[in-house]
Amino acid sequence: KQEVTQIPAALSVPEGENLVLNCSFTDSAIYNLQWFRQDPGKGLTSLLLIQSSQREQTSGRLNASLDKSSGRSTLYIAASQPGDSATYLCAVYSGGGADGLTFGKGTHLIIQP
Amino acid sequence: NAGVTQTPKFQVLKTGQSMTLQCAQDMNHEYMSWYRQDPGMGLRLIHYSVGAGITDQGEVPNGYNVSRSTTEDFPLRLLSAAPSQTSVYFCASSYPTGNGYTFGSGTRLTVV
Numbered sequence: 255k256q257e258v259t260q261i262p263a264a265l266s267v268p269e270g271e272n273l274v275l276n277c278s279f280t281d282s283a284i285y286n287l288q289w290f291r292q293d294p295g296k297g298l299t300s301l302l303l304i305q306s307s308q309r310e311q312t313s314g315r316l317n318a319s320l321d322k323s324s325g326r327s328t329l330y331i332a333a334s335q336p337g338d339s340a341t342y343l344c345a346v347y348s349g350g351g352a353d354g355l356t357f358g359k360g361t362h363l364i365i366q367p
Numbered sequence: 368n369a370g371v372t373q374t375p376k377f378q379v380l381k382t383g384q385s386m387t388l389q390c391a392q393d394m395n396h397e398y399m400s401w402y403r404q405d406p407g408m409g410l411r412l413i414h415y416s417v418g419a420g421i422t423d424q425g426e427v428p429n430g431y432n433v434s435r436s437t438t439e440d441f442p443l444r445l446l447s448a449a450p451s452q453t454s455v456y457f458c459a460s461s462y463p464t465g466n467g468y469t470f471g472s473g474t475r476l477t478v479v
Binding site (some may be wrong): 285286288290296297298299300303311317345347349354355356358360361 | 383400402407408409410411412415425441457459464466467468469471472
């Protein structure tokens with residue numbers, strides 16, 4: 255059974271810092287990995303999707319990397335802003351069996367002004 | 368706006384009542400799924416569908432029913448609500464092989 259772990263569970267940093275959020279998964283046989291953002295009481299907003307054949311994806315100040323063989327992904331946020339405060343969720347799609355996403359429990363990020 | 372629409376946004380039920388959570392998408396996605404989100408448990412898959420007429424169970428299917436008569440709609444039915452079903456429910460859709468999921472804004476359900 256696929257399991258996804260996100261470290262740290264919570265993070266608080268001053269505005270302007272570069273930071274890294276970590277995601278690991280137990281079964282490397284994945285189709286893709288997706289990073290989401292969730293604001294309090296809201297739905298999930300997709301940030302980046304990385305296919306299993308890709309090493310990284312970039313969108314603005316966000317960069318996500320994928321090392322499938324070691325079962326790891328990182329989300330790099332450059333020049334953090336208070337508006338980046340949210341919970342960040344990592345999810346993998348493995349196909350087969352229960353055909354859906356397996357989620358980590360998220361990293362709750364606070365950017366201090 | 369293209370996307371996944373969930374109704375209602377909030378609902379309070381009494382134990383034993385039944386209800387249907389609605390989900391509709393207009394992106395012609397084949398894959399649709401339902402998740403519940405609980406504190407400390409993260410998001411867990413309830414049921415999913417890989418196309419009209421095809422549904423299957425996820426990780427936590429007990430107490431829920433689904434059907435998929437059209438590509439656009441994937442309703443979730445609570446047969447006899449229990450307090451343990453108090454949660455936030457999310458519907459999602461994607462292209463085959465989970466290629467880029469889009470989530471609805473969620474339904475916050477309280478069972479008293």
